[in-house]
Amino acid sequence: MAKILLLDIETSPLVGYTWGLYEQDVIKRIKPFRILSFAYQWFGGKTKVIACDVRSEKMLLVQLHKLLSEADIVVAHNGDSFDVKKINARFIVHRFDPPSPYKTIDTKVQAKRIAAFDSNSLENLSVDMSEGEKIKHRGFPMWEGCMAGNQQDWNDMKRYNKKDVVQLSKIYLRLRSWMKNHPDVNHCEGGDKEACPKCGSKKTIRRGILYTKVSNFHRRQCKDCAGWFKGEKLENFVRKPS
Numbered sequence: 001m002a003k004i005l006l007l008d009i010e011t012s013p014l015v016g017y018t019w020g021l022y023e024q025d026v027i028k029r030i031k032p033f034r035i036l037s038f039a040y041q042w043f044g045g046k047t048k049v050i051a052c053d054v055r056s057e058k059m060l061l062v063q064l065h066k067l068l069s070e071a072d073i074v075v076a077h078n079g080d081s082f083d084v085k086k087i088n089a090r091f092i093v094h095r096f097d098p099p100s101p102y103k104t105i106d107t108k109v110q111a112k113r114i115a116a117f118d119s120n121s122l123e124n125l126s127v128d129m130s131e132g133e134k135i136k137h138r139g140f141p142m143w144e145g146c147m148a149g150n151q152q153d154w155n156d157m158k159r160y161n162k163k164d165v166v167q168l169s170k171i172y173l174r175l176r177s178w179m180k181n182h183p184d185v186n187h188c189e190g191g192d193k194e195a196c197p198k199c200g201s202k203k204t205i206r207r208g209i210l211y212t213k214v215s216n217f218h219r220r221q222c223k224d225c226a227g228w229f230k231g232e233k234l235e236n237f238v239r240k241p242s
Contacts, residue, residue: 001200002072002185004043008164009083010036012147035090036146038064039165049162053154058094059132068099073183075172077122080106103183107171114178131170135163176226194233
């Protein structure tokens with residue numbers, strides 16, 4: 001079974017000089033962004049958080065690199081545009097080699113592809129699906145407090161980061177059966193055509209025929225996650241009824 005890692009990072013803002021307060025270009029960068037913390041969960045396990053309050057960013061990245069190298073699939077909200085690229089940037093800055101290749105599932109992209117919610121933010125999706133709310137916090141002062149070394153703000157940041165992954169796991173589960181391009185979680189077991197490629201369950205049933213231009217397949221549905229998928233190939237080709 002594929003190893004699925006759910007992940008969320010929190011970063012600091014970059015620090016720089018500007019000539020004004022509104023929609024200004026940065027004249028000079030003083031400090032680049034860095035990763036303040038990350039929370040993670042091996043799907044179905046406990047959610048944990050690693051932060052820079054008691055360690056350097058490089059120490060944090062060592063642990064993050066190890067986790068990514070163990071993962072077959074990484075799930076993150078806005079992960080393709082933000083988390084993965086931000087992580088890669090800091091890996092490169094600190095002269096890390098690339099982690100082992102993994103596939104990604106961006107729940108924000110999937111929500112937008114599957115449906116038309118009022119908003120595809122993690123907070124809005126959680127509320128709309130009645131899956132709870134994100135932790136409230138002080139806003140940007142919490143980030144300022146972390147950068148200044150305030151332990152209470154670090155504690156708040158870690159709770160906030162951790163809760164986001166808890167919410168992420170719930171949203172992922174709600175969207176999983178609807179995803180049309182979910183990576184096959186059975187690839188490590190030889191690709192069982194009767195096992196659900198989304199959740200790995202073998203409790204699946206035949207429900208009709210999937211017609212293609214050159215072959216036909218049994219269409220199957222999972223009894224656990226309710227996802228549909230292409231099953232085993234029919235022995236005799238039958239043209240789709242007109």
